[in-house]
Amino acid sequence: MRMTVADVMTDKVVSVAAATPFKEIAETLVAVGISAVPVLDDDDHVLGMVSEADLLRKEEFREQFHREGYQPPLRARLRHPKARRKADGDTAAELMTSPAVRVSPEASAVEAARLMDAHNVRRLAVVDYNGRIVGIVSRRDLVKLFLRSDEELASEVRDDILRRTLWVPADxxxxxxxxxxxxxSGWMERRSEAAIAARMTRRVNGVVDVVNKLSWKKDDVTARDDDLRRST
Structure with missing residues (x-):
């Protein structure tokens, strides 16, 4: 079964408005026990994302440049314009990282993981075709895929991959x-089918690894390679 973002996302979204003040954002993160909130406009479109890291810019910048009344030289301020803007920010609009990385609820869980990795973010805003937020998916949500029971995994491989897709005899x-x-383990008619079964099993959401002990009656892979060598 192909797991989508909709299967694992959180659909009860805690959000803030662009004008939400710094302290209220911090209180929201602590009270709800989350590390970031989306910033929405009046029509539920995602403007950006405010994370704990964005809020900590203020303290980080103060510690680095303003301890004991120290003021950084102009070249230092110019090297860190984004950090300085966030350090000076008082509202969500000034603090947020924008644009937020978005994903469709129909996207696969694998696509979501790749997006997070590519953009180096821990969460994605899940939006519908109109760009309105419908959920949040985090790294923790994706890790939950590996909590699927062994019985569920084995059943999916037997029913969806072997019987329905590859038409392999149940015994x-x-x-x-x-x-x-x-x-x-066991046997299949062709070596190529055994390889496909192992490859498809590896793609099942929640599978950590695959041990392939399958044997086969006909080695069609070697035969095909021999035919190719003879033709060249």
Whole structure:
């Protein structure tokens, strides 16, 4: 089963407005136990994201440049314009990181993980086709995929991959899962099918690793390679 962002996201979104003051944002993060909030306009469109890191810019900049009344030279201020703007910010609009990285609820969980990695962020704003927020997906939400039970993983491999997709006889392949590691054993008609079964199993959300012990009746991979060598 292909897990989408909609399957794992948080749909009860805590948000702030552009004019929300610094202290209220900090109180919201602490009270709700989250590390960031989206900044929304009056029509629920995402303007940006304010995180704990954005708020800490103020203290970081003060400690670095203003202790004991010290004022940084102009060249230092120019080297850190974004940090300085956030350090001077008093509202969400001034503190937020914009634009926020967005993802569709129909996107796969893998796509969401790649977006987070590419943009070096810990959470994504989930928006509908009109750009309105419908949820938040975080790294923690994606990690939860690995909490799927061994029984659920084995059942998906047997029913969705082997029986429905590859049409493998039920008694031909044994599927066992332990701590997220799926072991495939038994036999299949062709070596290429065994390789496909292992590859598709590895893509199942929540599978940590695959141990492929499958054997086959016909080595169509070697035969195909031999045909290619003869033709060249």
């Amino acid at each position: 031909g392949v044994r599927v066992e899962a332990r701590q997220g590691v799926v072991t495939l």
